[in-house]
Amino acid sequence: MAPAAHPDTHAPLSAEQISHALEQWLEVEFTFIQVDALAASIASLPREDQDFLLGWVRRIATTNIQIAHQFALRAISQLAHMDRRMIEAWALHAMDTYDRAGSSPAFKVINELDNFAQLSHEHAAGALFEEVGGILLTFVRGLSGRHLKLEKGEATYTDSETLFLPAVVAQMREAADNFKLCKAMVALLWAQTRFGTFRINLNEALSTYPDSVKALKQFHALETLRLEACIGRELPGLYREMQRLKTETGVSLPAGWEHHAADLARPEASVADSLRLLERVYPGATPDAVCYQGELRIDAVAASIATRVEREKMLLRVKLAQELEKQTIETRRDAPNFDVKQVANDHNDLPRLEITLDDAPIAPPEGVNQLLTSIFLDLGEIPPEYLVPAGPGEYDASLLEEKSQDPDTVWQGTYHEEGASLYPEWDFGRQHYRKNWCVLREREVTPLNDGFTQQTLDKHSGLVKHLRRTFEAMRDENRLLKREPSGDEVDIDALIEALADARDGREMNDRLFMRMHRSERNIAVMFMVDMSGSTRGWINDAERESLVLLCETLELLGDRYAIYGFSGTTRKRCEIFRVKSFDEPYGETVQRRIAGISPQEYTRMGVAIRHLSAILNEVDARTKLLITLSDGKPDDYHDGYRGKYGIEDTRMALIEAKRSGIHPFCITIDTEGRDYLPHMYGAVNYTVIGDVKELPLKVADIYRKLTR
Amino acid sequence: MQARALTTEEYFVESEPYYEATGDEIAIFEAAYQNKLPVLLKGPTGCGKTRFMEYMAWRLKRPLITVSCHDDLTASDLVGRFLIKGGETVWVDGPLARAVRAGAICYLDEIVEARKDAIVVIHPLADDRRVLPMEKLGTLLQANDDFCLAISYNPGYQSVLKDLKQSTRQRFVALEFDYPSADLERKIVAKESGVDTALAEKLVKFAHMTRNLKGSGLDEGASTRLLVHAGKLISSGVEPIAACRSAIAQAITDDAEMLAAVRELSSSIF
Numbered sequence: 017m018a019p020a021a022h023p024d025t026h027a028p029l030s031a032e033q034i035s036h037a038l039e040q041w042l043e044v045e046f047t048f049i050q051v052d053a054l055a056a057s058i059a060s061l062p063r064e065d066q067d068f069l070l071g072w073v074r075r076i077a078t079t080n081i082q083i084a085h086q087f088a089l090r091a092i093s094q095l096a097h098m099d100r101r102m103i104e105a106w107a108l109h110a111m112d113t114y115d116r117a118g119s120s121p122a123f124k125v126i127n128e129l130d131n132f133a134q135l136s137h138e139h140a141a142g143a144l145f146e147e148v149g150g151i152l153l154t155f156v157r158g159l160s161g162r163h164l165k166l167e168k169g170e171a172t173y174t175d176s177e178t179l180f181l182p183a184v185v186a187q188m189r190e191a192a193d194n195f196k197l198c199k200a201m202v203a204l205l206w207a208q209t210r211f212g213t214f215r216i217n218l219n220e221a222l223s224t225y226p227d228s229v230k231a232l233k234q235f236h237a238l239e240t241l242r243l244e245a246c247i248g249r250e251l252p253g254l255y256r257e258m259q260r261l262k263t264e265t266g267v268s269l270p271a272g273w274e275h276h277a278a279d280l281a282r283p284e285a286s287v288a289d290s291l292r293l294l295e296r297v298y299p300g301a302t303p304d305a306v307c308y309q310g311e312l313r314i315d316a317v318a319a320s321i322a323t324r325v326e327r328e329k330m331l332l333r334v335k336l337a338q339e340l341e342k343q344t345i346e347t348r349r350d351a352p353n354f355d356v357k358q359v360a361n362d363h364n365d366l367p368r369l370e371i372t373l374d375d376a377p378i379a380p381p382e383g384v385n386q387l388l389t390s391i392f393l394d395l396g397e398i399p400p401e402y403l404v405p406a407g408p409g410e411y412d413a414s415l416l417e418e419k420s421q422d423p424d425t426v427w428q429g430t431y432h433e434e435g436a437s438l439y440p441e442w443d444f445g446r447q448h449y450r451k452n453w454c455v456l457r458e459r460e461v462t463p464l465n466d467g468f469t470q471q472t473l474d475k476h477s478g479l480v481k482h483l484r485r486t487f488e489a490m491r492d493e494n495r496l497l498k499r500e501p502s503g504d505e506v507d508i509d510a511l512i513e514a515l516a517d518a519r520d521g522r523e524m525n526d527r528l529f530m531r532m533h534r535s536e537r538n539i540a541v542m543f544m545v546d547m548s549g550s551t552r553g554w555i556n557d558a559e560r561e562s563l564v565l566l567c568e569t570l571e572l573l574g575d576r577y578a579i580y581g582f583s584g585t586t587r588k589r590c591e592i593f594r595v596k597s598f599d600e601p602y603g604e605t606v607q608r609r610i611a612g613i614s615p616q617e618y619t620r621m622g623v624a625i626r627h628l629s630a631i632l633n634e635v636d637a638r639t640k641l642l643i644t645l646s647d648g649k650p651d652d653y654h655d656g657y658r659g660k661y662g663i664e665d666t667r668m669a670l671i672e673a674k675r676s677g678i679h680p681f682c683i684t685i686d687t688e689g690r691d692y693l694p695h696m697y698g699a700v701n702y703t704v705i706g707d708v709k710e711l712p713l714k715v716a717d718i719y720r721k722l723t724r
Numbered sequence: 725m726q727a728r729a730l731t732t733e734e735y736f737v738e739s740e741p742y743y744e745a746t747g748d749e750i751a752i753f754e755a756a757y758q759n760k761l762p763v764l765l766k767g768p769t770g771c772g773k774t775r776f777m778e779y780m781a782w783r784l785k786r787p788l789i790t791v792s793c794h795d796d797l798t799a800s801d802l803v804g805r806f807l808i809k810g811g812e813t814v815w816v817d818g819p820l821a822r823a824v825r826a827g828a829i830c831y832l833d834e835i836v837e838a839r840k841d842a843i844v845v846i847h848p849l850a851d852d853r854r855v856l857p858m859e860k861l862g863t864l865l866q867a868n869d870d871f872c873l874a875i876s877y878n879p880g881y882q883s884v885l886k887d888l889k890q891s892t893r894q895r896f897v898a899l900e901f902d903y904p905s906a907d908l909e910r911k912i913v914a915k916e917s918g919v920d921t922a923l924a925e926k927l928v929k930f931a932h933m934t935r936n937l938k939g940s941g942l943d944e945g946a947s948t949r950l951l952v953h954a955g956k957l958i959s960s961g962v963e964p965i966a967a968c969r970s971a972i973a974q975a976i977t978d979d980a981e982m983l984a985a986v987r988e989l990s991s992s993i994f
Binding site for chain 1: 932934937981985
């Protein structure tokens with residue numbers, strides 16, 4: 017690329033050099049974008065800014081040229097005002113939006129920079145959702161009440177189940193204060209769910225006012241006062257921070273509101289008091305929103321409550337019915353009498369709710385406590401009709417749990433993402449992940465009963481014997497270690513020798529004990545088998561034969577292992593085929609599934625590695641291996657996975673796996689593999705097998721060497 | 725107090741340990757002891773199991789022999805082994821055998837951590853036979869009438885591989901321990917660490933927040949023991965937020981993001 021090739025790395029680039037680079041990236045030949053003016057204005061920047069800006073233009077251009085162009089035009093003027101981190105976040109947000117929603121929303125992000133971040137000053141150092149989201153989610157989960165979710169949204173609001181924060185919060189000058197502001201926002205939204213803002217029907221309550229927008233604003237301001245006081249009682253440290261932020265941003269209450277604030281600060285004040293005061297303040301002025309106030313979206317809340325209340329009522333009744341079944345009371349004549357007792361508690365705390373059956377407390381079934389809390393937060397009580405155990409067939413099972421769908425039926429509709437796992441993918445052009453880019457489904461291999469296993473064992477009987485012998489020697493069994501300096505038992509032989517030595521006047525050996533050595537071989541291995549179309553024929557046969565031999569030998573070793581195949585077409589249809597999971601025993605079903613492994617479509621490797629690493633990481637083992645059997649480079653149909661993109665994504669997925677403590681290894685029959693495998697797996701973590709026929713022999717042998 | 729060496733069966737708990745009963749556990753333990761039944765204490769770490777044992781040992785006036793089980797603990801470590809002294813083999817009792825002979829209370833802490841042979845060796849002691857087979861001596865050791873066996877077990881975090889077998893657990897009278905109620909915990913923290921009630925209440929509230937996080941990133945919330953530690957630091961003049969970080973947050977997790985979140989929680993309370 018032109019800028020990088022320039023010999024002097026400190027001198028600013030000339031307009032000519034810049035326009036040359038831009039012409040290339042923006043494909044001026046086809047797009048007819050005029051770059052001269054743009055290049056001239058970039059040329060006037062210092063070199064550091066030039067590199068930063070051009071780097072991002074190049075990266076965005078790999079996603080969409082028009083967005084890259086617009087970004088360049090707007091970013092020049094922003095360089096002086098915005099923190100670099102913020103510009104990066106802005107560019108990434110635009111690309112994410114492009115991935116998710118297409119070009120016109122992405123243009124909107126690029127063009128409406130002011131919407132992206134509320135900037136009230138120069139050099140904003142904002143808190144980015146990506147950076148603070150994780151901490152704040154844990155923070156809010158630690159607070160009492162419903163199990164809330166935290167997501168990136170276009171504004172600060174909650175639907176009473178999920179809290180939404182904007183991509184960037186940058187009102188404050190200091191980064192630390194912006195983080196504090198985010199924390200205050202999250203806490204206030206939490207307080208809305210926790211202290212009953214949504215316990216009344218707000219749509220109804222506010223509809224009596226002629227100007228419902230104004231009424232909502234005023235109600236929101238009153239509720240914020242009330243909730244601040246609640247936070248003050250519950251979380252005094254945070255309350256002090258909130259007061260400070262409020263003073264710094266300089267918001268003051270209209271005349272007469274101090275009195276209302278004091279009224280709402282009473283511990284027993286509830287949402288009804290806010291509504292009562294609303295009547296009084298409605299004719300007057302509306303106070304400015306406090307910096308952490310966010311928005312009150314009562315429609316979103318109403319929608320979420322409507323579905324939740326039904327679901328939770330049913331869920332509780334079903335759980336109670338299940339509980340009743342467990343009690344196995346044979347001769348129950350009268351109806352079961354469930355009740356909920358509030359265990360007395362402080363005014364501030366959520367009451368502890370205890371379920372009783374016929375006045376005797378019962379241990380709450382799993383998840384019921386959380387459910388009771390959630391219901392209590394919505395309704396302020398557990399109504400008696402919630403405590404009637406559900407009769408058989410009385411409920412709609414689909415209400416209860418988001419059930420995972422049968423992958424095969426899902427495919428019949430096109431591209432439904434329901435019930436699938438979403439994985440990110442590394443875009444090397446962008447130098448960033450594309451979020452939720454791959455849609456992956458786990459399926460089972462259709463077993464095939466054609467005696468393949470037996471044929472393979474017969475065909476390779478000599479090899480099987482050899483492998484058995486070598487692998488048996490590797491078995492790390494419990495064995496008695498003799499002549500140890502300490503141990504459970506006295507080694508009589510050693511003792512007699514030592515005593516004889518002592519009689520002779522020689523030095524007495526002190527290694528006189530025996531100790532049991534216990535097997536410590538603690539290995540879990542995941543085999544990831546290429547099921548792409550290119551394996552059709554010989555390669556597929558060789559793969560299946562290798563797997564049979566492997567299973568036979570691994571059973572001897574006692575290592576835990578799993579076998580999965582992978583294939584797919586495009587990012588929307590990535591598939592993982594389960595041949596053997598970790599806890600499934602090796603038997604006829606697995607053998608038939610191995611026989612049933614058949615070539616499918618393409619090789620999108622990155623997502624397969626990510627999914628299988630996740631499975632492997634759930635296993636508790638000291639050594640975790642991910643072994644790939646493959647016949648070539650990563651490849652996929654249509655969306656540019658072939659070539660460098662695929663290799664870089666696969667490499668990144670392998671780096672992620674390594675970071676989580678997995679050792680990846682690749683066995684391939686692609687003789688060109690030496691060109692790209694060292695880059696992907698590292699210099700020593702792969703083997704190229706020249707002859708397909710050798711595969712069955714080699715795979716077991718390589719495994720032996722790897723785990724020695 | 726000066727350090728001094730005691731043989732294990734001489735270890736009597738001399739002054740009354742501070743223990744707040746959360747239910748009828750004292751009466752049940754006493755009844756089990758009188759009927760020569762072994763006791764299983766279940767519950768999360770740091771909720772007072774060991775303190776309860778010390779209290780009961782003091783109450784029953786029996787020596788207390790505690791063995792903290794680890795994954796290398798074998799039956800020989802409990803029963804005893806031959807050692808060689810001056811060219812002769814000499815039998816040396818293990819802690820369990822000593823307790824059986826002396827009529828002490830033997831408390832095997834975190835029993836599931838021990839090897840299987842160590843768990844099985846207590847079976848004949850834990851039913852009405854009350855004998856300890858000393859395989860290497862070829863003898864059976866009949867337990868002293870005052871002997872009592874107690875084991876502890878944390879069902880919360882141990883892996884499925886280390887679950888207590890039915891054949892073991894069904895020999896014991898089980899007492900379940902959990903974190904005390906908020907009021908009681910506040911009282912305990914205040915009494916043990918010397919902080920005032922208001923501060924103890926905040927510490928307890930903080931503990932509840934971390935317990936809410938169990939399952940979303942934490943294996944276990946802050947135990948009562950950690951609260952006492954934090955309270956002691958605060959009593960010695962450490963800032964509450966710093967005390968919570970050192971005594972609680974760092975003790976329950978190493979994860980940087982979790983630490984940051986826990987710090988935000990503590991700074992919200994104090």
